[in-house]
Amino acid sequence: MVEEVRRYGKFILLKLDNGVLAIHLGMTGKLLAGGTPGPYTRAVLVLDGVTVLFDDVRQFGSMRWLAQAPEGLGPDPLAVSAAEFALRLHGRRTRLKALLLNQSFLRGLGNIYTDESLFRAGIHPLAIAARLSLPRAYKLHAAIREVLTEAVVSGGSSISDYVDADGRPGWFQFQHRVYQRTGEPCVGCGAPIRRILVAQRGTHYCPRCQRK
DNA sequence: CAGATCACCTGCTTGC
DNA sequence: TGCAAGCAGGTGATCT
Numbered sequence: 001m002v003e004e005v006r007r008y009g010k011f012i013l014l015k016l017d018n019g020v021l022a023i024h025l026g027m028t029g030k031l032l033a034g035g036t037p038g039p040y041t042r043a044v045l046v047l048d049g050v051t052v053l054f055d056d057v058r059q060f061g062s063m064r065w066l067a068q069a070p071e072g073l074g075p076d077p078l079a080v081s082a083a084e085f086a087l088r089l090h091g092r093r094t095r096l097k098a099l100l101l102n103q104s105f106l107r108g109l110g111n112i113y114t115d116e117s118l119f120r121a122g123i124h125p126l127a128i129a130a131r132l133s134l135p136r137a138y139k140l141h142a143a144i145r146e147v148l149t150e151a152v153v154s155g156g157s158s159i160s161d162y163v164d165a166d167g168r169p170g171w172f173q174f175q176h177r178v179y180q181r182t183g184e185p186c187v188g189c190g191a192p193i194r195r196i197l198v199a200q201r202g203t204h205y206c207p208r209c210q211r212k
Numbered sequence: 213c214a215g216a217t218c219a220c221c222t223g224c225t226t227g228c
Numbered sequence: 229t230g231c232a233a234g235c236a237g238g239t240g241a242t243c244t
Binding site: 010024025026027028029058060061062101103110111112113156157158159160161162179180201202 | 235236237238239
Binding site: 027057059 | 214215216217218220221222224
């Protein structure tokens with residue numbers, strides 16, 4: 001009996017009568033309602049009589065049965081205030097890109113939306129978080145909200161794997177302004193989009209529009 | 213303790 | 229054509 005379904009950062013939490021099932025899709029995970037198990041089906045759930053497949057090619061996803069819901073991650077970017085966000089940036093002497101990916105700082109942002117948010121805010125991914133001026137911190141906060149809100153409306157970004165529970169892809173990949181557009185012209189100034197590695201993650205940005 | 217780096221796993225694309 | 233290297237929506241362990 002599933003009593004509640006909710007999201008906590010990148011976790012999907014199913015509250016059951018005897019615990020919580022915490023599902024993380026990793027990079028290539030999918031939860032599919034119905035369908036036939038295939039070579040990448042890692043688990044088959046039967047929830048209140050409905051079959052749900054957990055497919056995951058790369059196996060970075062996870063499914064854990066916990067006594068209690070997980071906690072301790074940073075605030076949700078759509079719930080945190082601009083003032084609180086700026087305050088949290090203040091003491092951190094790391095590159096913004098790495099900080100935004102850190103789930104203890106903010107919960108829910110991943111590689112795509114970090115790059116897209118930094119671009120919209122006009123901030124360089126290597127900028128040191130603590131050195132960001134207050135107006136720029138506010139601008140970044142607004143950009144993150146904007147990107148996430150638009151992405152949710154578009155059903156997310158389907159690069160190669162992602163589909164929703166009914167097998168439908170998202171459309172936000174067509175709105176990406178920098179992510180995986182290396183060498184293509186910036187939509188703002190025409191300069192070629194650059195790709196660097198930050199925290200071992202491919203990081204895409206416009207060298208002209210985004211300043212440290 | 214914060215921050216940086218490596219490791220985990222499989223498949224697809226790129227370049228010699 | 230064949231094969232190796234590089235790349236991919238993430239994060240936990242292990243270093244400095």
